[in-house]
Amino acid sequence: MKNLGSVMTAYMIGWGVFFLYFVTVARRTSDLRKEVERLKQTLTRGK
């Protein structure tokens, strides 16, 4: 079908943006959780 390539491109890019965003947020959250654990250990050792 004519122009179906444009439709596929739009959907691939659209879903790609959402997927990348989801992965970025998950990674940032995981890094922050590690940082929280590290800080808690530092504080426990300091007391």
Place this chain on the structure above:
Amino acid sequence: MMAKVLGAAAVVFLLGASAYGAFFVAPNELTMGPVQRIFYLHAPCGMVALTAFLVCFVGNLGFLFKREAKWDWLGVSAAEVGLAFCTVVLITGPIWAKPAWGVYWTWDARLTSTLVLWLLYLSYLILRTMVEDPDRRALISSFYGVFIFLDVPLVYGSIWWWRTQHPQPVVFTSGGLNPVMRKIFDLSWLSLTALMILLIRQRYELEATRAEAEILAREAEAV
């Protein structure tokens, strides 16, 4: 944890079903042909982006009235998710415009106000990175967030108030959409709204963890 996985699976299922509907069930539009199927992604993404910016506005107002950090977390989470949806709108629009209008972009009221909206919410997020103190950051960005929300009704009303290259609304008008197209549009809207809620929740959790890390870092410095 299980509820989160089930929620994410439900969103993926809904997105898959709406894409199946857009590609294999929706009839061809008579004038534009198959390229009109971008409509089932582009238009709901636009509506969901505006909804996310409305949630951001509520979060900003909530912080200004109550001065509780959770409202600020909601504001920034919704702003970032709204920006992601707005990005998809600004990418899929030109992909659709080229075969439909012959140009990727034109400076008409709807397109220009949407680009300005994207830039405003990007500046909202940049502004937050420039203020270190969490209370000051929340206060300044809440004021700014309330101010930039003024562009949202402008984007929504642009196709009613001015003659634009962008088509007039077909979704909320009687006889605007073929019943099958309407059902697929509603399914896409539902699935993308569910995705917005999932992403805002995920991003809110990130902001809550960041706040905890900032408090612990200050305590560690004081020890």
